Amino acid sequence: MFRTALRNVLAHKARLLMTVLAVLLGVAFVSGTLTFTDTLGEAFKKSSAQSFDHVSVAVRPHSAREEDRPKLDDALLEKFGKLPGAESVTGTLSGFTALAGKDGRPVGDGWSAQGTNHFPGPDGEDPRHRFTDGRAPQGPDEVAIDSRTAERTGYRTGDTLRLSADGSVRTPKITGVFDTDDGNVAAGGTLTVFDNATARKLFDGDEYEEITLQAAAGTSERELRQQVAQVLPEGLKADTGRQLADEQAEMITEQTSAISNTLLYFAAIALFVGVFIIANTFTMLVAQRTKELALLRAVGASRRQVTRSVLLEAFLIGLIASVLGFAAGIGIAVGMRAAIGATGAELPDGPLVISPTTPLVALAIGVLVTMAAAWLPGRKAAKVPPVAAMNSVHAAPTARGLVVRNSLGGVITAIGAAMLFLGVSGGTTALLAAGAAAVLIGVIVLTPLLSRPVVAASAVVVDRFGVAGRLARLNAVRNPRRTASTASALMIGLTLVTGLTVVAVSVQTAVDKMAVGLMRADYVVTSVIGPGLHPEVREKLDALPEVAATSPMRQGNADLDGSYQKVTGVDPAAVGKVLDLDFAGGSLAGLAGGGALVDQETADAAGLATGDTLTLKFYDDDKTEKLEVTGVYNGNQMIDGIFVDTAVIDRHQDKPRDYQLMVAMRDGPSPAAEKSLIAASDHNPAVRVQDKAAISEEISSVVSLLLNMLYGLLAMAVLIAVLGVVNTLAMSVFERKHEIGMLRAIGMDRARVKRMIRLESVVISLFGAVLGIGLGIFLGWAAGTSVRDTLEAYTMTVPWDRIALFLALAGLVGVVAALWPARRAARLNALEAIKAE
Structure with missing residues (x-):
């Protein structure tokens, strides 16, 4: 049976390719999302990270109220410097510093544009700033900039730049370029360094924000901290570098948890869609091989052996597809990052991060999910009596099975709708989320039932294409389960895209109305x-x-x-x-x-x-x-x-x-x-002039950043849906060789065969799109009720132009997905196809 399974895998190369492709896409979807999640999460963490390599002990305010604590001034700095275990002491001071590029536009944005002081130690160096060119600034007309900013702006040592730190415009000379471990710079920010005296004047620094000490040789962090504690005034606290690193790690995890959780939700969606496609493909694959499996039963194979043979094939296919899918997922993650950046959305810089768990998840999905998807149809095929299976290769599902499925789907949908309305009336977010998930699952279960009336409604348009159109419509509902499975992947993606778009556009409209609705002014001038x-x-x-x-x-x-x-x-x-x-x-x-x-x-x-x-x-x-x-x-x-x-x-x-x-x-x-x-x-560069249109655009950019990230994640669902339709149609053409051969024999030319397959594909795609858009609008309305509690001006706004675009893209999906299957069907030899059965 092992040799038989291996030969079956290698004997049908086209079938093997299509199956591997389906599994590969599912794995790529998940591993790509996980890699993108890890990469983005690490980038956000670096935006808040700070190196403590040169910090043994840091002294900071313990009380939030300034009047309740002593100042971190030069006198305290000098006192710490006299400690026997202190090799060097540094006073840190920072503040917002707007830096203009050579084109006159601000570099960086908001708090990402920072300035700080250069505080040289006994050796004349400040460990925070490692100069790669030039020297540190030494007067009010000199500054140094970080190497990343220099590379981004084209500034070099000796250039004059334009900046603002205290509200006024200054044009100092660049005396040097330095490397830094500042996480803000690693995330795309700017860091401008002034000499200590100038920084104190610019940032109203009658005291330092923090004093750091580096331990002398032979003195541990703990020992130095004990020395500091003996002279530490009340109202200040001293922490070791290790304590600061742990504290920072905990803070960053807390800050980025919301982003990570959101992205992981989409990884879960990726897994769900991937499983859907893999299960659908294997169900069709085993259905095509019912006669072959029956023949194995007839020559003595037991049911268990037949099921094991199918599972072994699934294992081999899953293993191959997992490796390829993981590699493709990395490419998808890189492409997503580039695509989001191309839209103008600003994300922190950072390297590609591949967590050790990602390949393990990819392998688990590719192998375990494929085997799980193959087990039920394989077991079902093995239970069919050999004689019955050889006489009826493509037995239609029983009516009883559909009735049970429809009943179950109706119950799940009703429960989900009830939870949604309870969540809407009570403002309970948990009920809204649970209800939305239940409604989505219920509609997926009900999709075979919904396919008949929705596809029948397309007769008004499709039947205008003559016999090819009517056959395409009838073929689309011939096997409701297959049509439902094929359309569901597209439906899931469009449900999420539509729902998110409705909520985002509604929020954007509400905030835009509040921001400029009461304005008569033509411009608003603000400090960055x-x-x-x-x-x-x-x-x-x-x-x-x-x-x-x-x-x-x-x-x-x-x-x-x-x-x-x-x-x-x-x-x-x-x-x-x-x-x-x-x-x-x-x-x-x-x-x-x-x-x-x-x-x-x-x-x-x-x-x-x-x-x-x-x-x-x-x-x-x-x-x-x-x-x-x-x-x-x-x-x-x-x-x-x-x-x-x-x-x-x-x-x-x-x-x-x-x-x-x-x-x-x-x-x-x-x-x-x-x-x-x-x-x-x-x-x-610290002053911004905006008209109403610019204010609205700024508001839109925040929403657009979120939508672009979500669209990037969900675009893979649409891609999988396209290839899922291709896979389904290709296997459907394989099953209907005899039928297509008969149609060709009685006079249907190749152009009409192609048209029939294309129209079938478009009908299935539009069926999934109609369900997805309708469900997305409904769920968008439900989600909007929770937003209304915090945003008074919120009213549901349906962007019909985008909805029309989604529908048009679904139709295009159908056309593109049918190109290869339609060409394959048209090239079938009529006589050979008739003899296929």
Whole structure:
């Protein structure tokens, strides 16, 4: 039986290739997703990682409140430096530093653009910065940059660059390029180094953020920590480098767990789809060999031997496909990373990571799943009496089996729908997730039942193609289980794609509406990050003749009846020209006279109405302000809180800063107007000028990044669906040799045979697409109810243009999948095909 199984594998090379291909795709889907997950997870971990190779002990604040702890100043640094076990002591200081490339655009984004101090030790070197070219900066007009940034921007030692660290624009000279273990740089960020004195001025550094000590030879980390503890002031803590590394690893794991879990969910989906395709292929494969297996029974093989023979074939096929699938999966992971990067989405840099468990999972899926998929059909074929099997090669499934399946599917779907509606009404995420999974499984089980009415509905279009069209439609429902299995892989992918798209577009529309819905301003000027805009920025913009009005958004924080409140200072004379507030009561009129505008939610919570007096206690100086409520407006999650005159905020802040400026132009937005605003801000790389379209695009980019990642993961499901249809049609053509030969003999030409196979493929693909899109919209609606609890403006938005595109792509899938099977069917020799049975 072993030799028989081996000969069977090698004797039918075309059948072997198609089966290996199906298993290979399933394995590649899973191993590719796992490799991509590990690679992306490691990249995100590196973005937060920091090397502690040169840190024996680190001293950091123990209390969160600055007034409750001593400062990490030069006096403390000197005290630590005198410890007998300390070889060197370093004071660390850092802050946001916007760096402009040679094209004038900012390099890096947000917190990924950092600056730090160079703190040389006794040997004149700072172990954090290993210079590969030039030297360390030594004055306010000198900086050094990391080697990755130098490579990315083209800057070299001796060049002059443009940067901003304290709000003003500086143009220092690059004195050196260095390598660093900073994880932020490894993840695509920038690191600019200043000399210690300059860094302290730029980052308001009257103290250090951290003091690190390196142990002298013969002194352990623990011994040095004990020495530090003896002179350590209360309010500070000392940790060894090992403790810091463990603490960091735990923090990074916690930070990246959500990303890893999300990606692993898609690996589970990959496994599910892969198993589906493999099981479907082997079911058809064993069905084709019913007569062959019956012949083995007739010559003396037992049922157990026949089943073992099938399992042995499955093992060999699974083993070959596992190795090839694992290699293909690595290629898929690389391609996914490149494809997502090509869309403009920013992901952390990092090498390809292949976990030791990935090849083991690939082998387990390829071998175990293939054998499991082959066991049931093999056992079923072995139980058929030899005479009956040889007389009826392709026995149709019994009606009883379909009735049981349909009944089970109906029950699962009903239970899932009930859980969904309970989750929607009760806002329970766990019920929503469980209900969605149950509905999806139930519909998969019901797919054979649904195939008949859905395919029958295609008669309006398909029958217009004449006999080829009618035969294609009838062939599609001849074996409902096969049609269902083939369409289900595509259905699963489109269900997820459609559901995610509906939720993402709805979220994007809601946030976009909140962000720009109340804006009259043409532009919003903001600081990329950091302390905010200096008031002089507004003065420069007001001096432009094309600017009609500006109003700052100057933020403070205060206490109102025991609750935290965001207080925003605006210009009473200009705010009405840049914001379109929807008033429920009162107006802007009293704002200049010491009044306050309160959003409706805050007013209801505090029991305030127009004309009432509110008392705000500011956190900055613990002083209070009594203000009259001159207006109550309907806010949203982007524009809310209490609005007051900037003069009120300024009384409670030492250094007033505007977190944004709202700017209205005389002639509206235009490229020339935007350039004039940028020029007026000295081309500061830390200042960003955006119109409404740019704000909407920025919001969209966040959603697009998520969707691109998910589309990249789910694209493999569609690819598998395409090749699954190819496999099914090719095997179907093999089964129907006799029938196709008869059709050719009675006059059907090759063009019509091709058309028949292509139309059958399109009908099956569109059947899966219709189910997937419909189910995806339904599940998207259900998932959106949980989003509405946290996003008030959320309303379900169905992107019909994308839905139409998904449907068109499904039709294209059908056409492409049928190319080879249709060509193969058309080239069959009619006389040989008639004799096939």
